Amino acid sequence: MSKKKVGPNPGRGARRAMSGGILAAATMAIFGAPAMPQAQAQSPSVYASDLPDYHVIRDGDTIWDLSGSYYGDPYQWPRMWSYNAHITNPHWVYPGDIVYLQEAPPAQAAEADASPAAAQSSEQPVASGMYLPTGGMITAEELAYTGRIIGSPKEATMLGEHDPVWVGFGEDAYTEREREETKEEDRTAMEEQEVAVGDRFAVVRLQEEITDEEGNALGQKYIVLGSVVITEVSENHAETAMIDQSWREMERGDVLVPYERQLKAVQPRQAEDDLIAHIVDTLQPGFAFGTDQYVFVDRGAEDNVRVGNRFFIYQRFEGLGRPGTAPDDEIPWQRVGQVLVVDVRENYSTAIITKASREIVVGDRLEMYAGY
Known part of the structure; x- marks a missing residue:
């Protein structure tokens, strides 16, 4: 099917596509390749008071008509064009592409390199972002363990924030009794580590x-439980330590790794590329999940994913079908939520669900x- 030049106003030279077959369409592409996302927005007439982020152009659409449907005034087509810098000429747009309907939020780089001390100064939301724990990660390489929680004066199985613990490093990561009762090959190898009062380790x-x-095998899944600070050597x-951050219960035997900033100031950040990914796992066990829960994404730093990027979530489902059930191919994609990336590894990322209209x-x- 050939592409034909279409003007923003069908009354000024742009002809509509008729059932007989002339293609005249309006589009502004979000994606650089035709094989990119297939998810479809609903008809613009549905959104009189709730403007969506974008619209997928269908045969017969024009920028002029879309401006009238979404903004209530077809003469606002330049406004729609202004939100789509990747379109150099509004007369050259085509079916199947996507047009932004709102201005994307300004890019704000996350403070990924801020010092640990800065992270502790406040745990309240910042003006243009929020403090979030990393929660967990998937990595193709095994983490370098340095130590282990070997005991605690607290008379409880579960340990949490402000609880004192005893930790060992290197060969001392296991007590003498533990070494006698277990084989060496059954014990997790630990790297030697010199420690001092004030040193922090992630658990x-x-x-x-x-x-x-x-x-x-794609990688190993780790849960980040929190962190400890050495209080006595x-x-x-x-060594004696204090649990200073705890997002999940800790137990004797949990391992320590070199500290990375765990409580990150995550701010929305514009994406540099269009990208398709999938949820490959979740932090907590279960079948269906909602807002404020963590998921793992099969794209990472190698794919140009950065902390603060946002992905929209899409599903294809029939109303009576169970979530996760594969529908017929004729069922269109529906946008059902959004996630915010909080931690990025080489090939995987950790994200938190920020919006969900369905499981x-x-x-x-x-x-x-790109640009959002």
């Missing part, structure tokens, strides 16, 4: 291995748009 717990549909017994499940499609 993590290894979860299951993540595999693809064919069973091939001794040559004769285990979110593993396998859901994610789309990131």
